[in-house]
Amino acid sequence: MTEQQFSLATTAARNLATTTKSVPQMQNITSRWLLKLLPWVQASGGAYRVNRRLTYTVGDGVVTFVIEGSNVRVIPQELGELPPLRGYEDEEVLRALAGRFTQREYAPGETIAEAGQPVDQVFLIAHGKVNEIGAGEYGGEAVLGVRGDGRYFGHTALLDEQGHWEHTYRALTPCTVLALSTDEFRQVRENAESLRDHLAQTSDGSEPARNEYGEAAIELASGHEGEPVLPGTFVDYELAPREYELSVAQTVLRVHTRVADLYNKPMDQVEQQLRLTIEALRERQEHELINNRDFGLLANADLRQRVPTRSGPPTPDDMDELLTLVWKEPAFFLAHPRAIAAFGRECSRRGLYPDTVDMGGHKIPAWRGVPIYPCNKIPVSATRTSSILLMRTGEAAQGVVGLHQTGIPDEYQPGLSVRFMGIDERAIISYLVSAYYSAAILVPDALGVLDSVEVAHGDGAAA
Structure with missing residues (x-):
């Protein structure tokens, strides 16, 4: 038997109510700390040349x-x-x-x-x-x-x-x-x-004198007395310095004119489509900055700046070893969230509690005062190993820099353009969305990599 109703039901009332809506959500949007933390340098002409002193060290020191x-x-x-x-x-x-x-x-x-x-x-x-x-x-x-x-x-x-x-x-x-x-x-x-x-x-020692980095030594005199003949010297440069050309990530965004005309309240359809497309481009940009074979940080780190973990999981000793590679003004660590968790377990096992630093209201774990930022673009292998990066940043510090070009036609964000391509015979509006970027390591010791970092949780990873 149906009970008597004394007031308007909510199901019927909703027909007269205005629904509150969220903007479209997307799961793969991340904090993208690398894009936020890298100093971005203007690469006019679409290329950036890294001039260095001439070095006599040939090869990478690793046998294949x-x-x-x-x-x-x-x-x-x-x-x-x-x-x-x-x-x-x-x-x-x-x-x-x-x-x-x-x-x-x-x-x-x-x-x-x-x-x-x-x-x-x-x-x-x-x-x-x-x-x-x-x-x-x-x-x-x-x-x-x-x-x-x-x-x-x-x-x-x-x-x-x-x-x-x-x-x-x-x-x-x-x-x-x-x-x-x-x-x-x-x-x-x-x-x-x-x-x-x-x-x-x-x-017989006929090769030129070098410093510890393989560069030709600059002859100097110090602590002398009287009027000795001072040594003469000069600083030679690489004859063929490396040039980084800006890479691009692009897509064509399509929106039907009927959707753009009729369904724009309370949210602009084109704006929301463009927002999510740009988020995906920025995610791809960060992925490329880490993994691209031509300019990505993992592929271009000097092999002399790579060390394996001592036992498997990332221990405080391993992080200290990484700091010895990038000891001149280290800016931040970058690690997969699983690697950060594995490091936390090792610290807990030893009774250590790493400090945290405040970054725009976010509590970021730190080691020796250097923050450890999460980045899910660093790959984790099938055997559950990953890498941890430590870098020095900025041109003034001879560090790692991001490259882009601002002032491009139809610029929507720095280094990103949205160009109207027209309306086709199906009444579909097309926009070309392009992001231009690259990265450069100014000197090899600006980036260090801890390799073979086991992130698996269990007794095997702790052995």
């Missing part, structure tokens, strides 16, 4: 391998990354050397080279992590560094200098290593006059 199943071979030309062979180009001899490397497997904890023993082999790390261990200040062992894929040690074995290992090298994870003994090297050297000449030139 060919992997065929369980077999690993070094690419012959990559042997030029070893300091004694730098600049040597005889491919036949390099192939002979590459063919004499033997593959070895080491389990975690196994010693590859023992301190005090003769340096009679050069080792190339094809896969895995190796601890460099030396004596601590008070007699105990200290981990002096971690070497990962593509790194090497023992290259002095290629010279006639008879030395001993100063440090012990011990496998931290399962390692695949290629080794070349001095006996094998000598056999190739005896049959290659060009190699003998190259090694003689390398060992």
Whole structure:
């Protein structure tokens, strides 16, 4: 039996009410901290040239391998990354050397080279992590560094200098290593006059003096008395400096004239369509600034500015190691939210509570006073590893800068234009939406990357 109704029902009343509406929402809009924090530099002419001092350091210091199943071979030309062979180009001899490397497997904890023993082999790390261990200040062992894929040690074995290992090298994870003994090297050297000449030139110190960054040293005199003859010097520049051309993200936004004419109250349809389209373009822009092969920060970070984690998850020790790479005015860390959570777990495990900094009302976690901003554009691999970036920013600090060009035709936002393309025979209005951008690392030590950051939660990640 239906109960008697004494007042107007809400379902009927809604026919006379005005519905309050939100603007269209979109889930993939993020805080985009990188776009907010990068200083943006005007790139007139669509390009930005990074002039640097001439450097004599050739290559990236990392050896590349060919992997065929369980077999690993070094690419012959990559042997030029070893300091004694730098600049040597005889491919036949390099192939002979590459063919004499033997593959070895080491389990975690196994010693590859023992301190005090003769340096009679050069080792190339094809896969895995190796601890460099030396004596601590008070007699105990200290981990002096971690070497990962593509790194090497023992290259002095290629010279006639008879030395001993100063440090012990011990496998931290399962390692695949290629080794070349001095006996094998000598056999190739005896049959290659060009190699003998190259090694003689390398060992006689005929190369120009360099500073720790590979730049030609500027000759100076200090602390002198009287009237000595002062050294003469000059600063040379790279002859072919790198140029960054502005990249573009574009789309064509289409709106039917009937929609634009009739359905504009209380919200403008074209405005809302354009707002969401621009949000998507800005998200793509941040993704490209991190991942693009040509100018993205992850792909263009100097390999000497990359370090692996010591144990897997990001620990306070790893973050400190990253700070040693970018110690000149570090601006901020950038990490995937999962990596930030993994770092928080490691801090909690040690009883540490990182500080926070206030950024426009947002409480941002910080380490050593340097804020850690989240960015979901940093990739997480299928094995749940990611990277953490630390950078110095701005032209004045020789840091990382964003590139754009303002004042372009039909500019809607800085570096972004919305251009009317017309109305077609279907009565559809078209707008060309374009965002122009790029990024530049002014000097290599402006950006450091912590690689192989495990973000998985569990006992395996904490081991």
